[in-house]
Amino acid sequence: MALNYDHLMGLKREGDRFRYTDRETMLYAIGIGMGADPLDRNELPYVFEQPSLKTVPSMATVLTRVPLLKDCGYDYTKVVHGEQHLALHRPLPAEGELIASARVTAAYDKGAGKGAVIYTETAVRSAADGQPMFTLVSSTFARGDGGFGGPAGSGPQPHAIPERKPDTTATLQTSKDQALLYRLNGDRNPLHADPDLARRVGFPAPILHGLCTYGVACRAILQAVAAYDHTLITGFDVRFSSPVYPGESIATDIWVDGKVVSFRCRIPGRNDTVVINNGRCTLA
Numbered sequence: 001m002a003l004n005y006d007h008l009m010g011l012k013r014e015g016d017r018f019r020y021t022d023r024e025t026m027l028y029a030i031g032i033g034m035g036a037d038p039l040d041r042n043e044l045p046y047v048f049e050q051p052s053l054k055t056v057p058s059m060a061t062v063l064t065r066v067p068l069l070k071d072c073g074y075d076y077t078k079v080v081h082g083e084q085h086l087a088l089h090r091p092l093p094a095e096g097e098l099i100a101s102a103r104v105t106a107a108y109d110k111g112a113g114k115g116a117v118i119y120t121e122t123a124v125r126s127a128a129d130g131q132p133m134f135t136l137v138s139s140t141f142a143r144g145d146g147g148f149g150g151p152a153g154s155g156p157q158p159h160a161i162p163e164r165k166p167d168t169t170a171t172l173q174t175s176k177d178q179a180l181l182y183r184l185n186g187d188r189n190p191l192h193a194d195p196d197l198a199r200r201v202g203f204p205a206p207i208l209h210g211l212c213t214y215g216v217a218c219r220a221i222l223q224a225v226a227a228y229d230h231t232l233i234t235g236f237d238v239r240f241s242s243p244v245y246p247g248e249s250i251a252t253d254i255w256v257d258g259k260v261v262s263f264r265c266r267i268p269g270r271n272d273t274v275v276i277n278n279g280r281c282t283l284a
Helices: 005-009 022-031 057-063 178-185 195-200 210-224
Strands: 012-020 079-088 096-109 116-126 132-142 168-173 233-240 249-257 260-267 273-283
Touching: 005 096, 022 057, 022 178, 022 210, 057 079, 057 132, 057 210, 057 233, 079 210, 168 210, 178 210, 210 233, 210 249, 210 260, 210 273
Parallel strands: none
Antiparallel strands: 012 096, 079 132, 079 233, 096 116, 116 132, 168 249, 233 273, 249 260, 260 273
16 A cells, blocks of 8 residues: 555544553653663652652653554655654643544655655643643654655744854763663554664664654753753654664753753764754743
């Protein structure tokens, strides 16, 4: 089955329910590297439930896995995450039940041999009171599916990073087993665990999940800008530009302009390869 533009644009789902507990909240935090130093009192409240558990804002990206694009026709082994946008309408509780509605908002054909870009939106509300919790917009780059007859283009212009030097840089180390741990949050794509598959699709080794890198960037902003106050972050947008390999250090360059925090992530040990670009975090 190949991609079909009309079929893609008609994809939508309503009323999918998801429940999570403090176990998933702590697992997510550990999956992005929090708690590596169990004596770090800034990170301990994200991985230990007493006296009360904090939530990493980027956890919103793993709480509702709506199978909107399942069997849509793309080559799953060649799919990578292009962009991730998050708007938090209120801080995430440590546990709860959520109701999600999802739809495809756009699909672009970059041409035969050049891939396709698919944008989806997921609006999530609390099952307890019916009020909005967060909205996710993401783009999927289907590297093997260009030439399907959709409109040309690539989507909205990304956030512009300031031209001045960064105001600060936060560097965080990933672990060699981080992809194996992070996949327990729900993304079982074998690209992040199977060395043979990774080589077949062009990578020398399994890569870290893009959303794990996203979470590490959020952790860096929490550390460097928000003084570990998770309630300050109301939005978190990125464009993924290159994969991270488990075990690499990620340096997050940060620019603060009032309530807008711009950021970019790079790998110092790999000639400063940029892995996340055009980052934009909004503060309450």
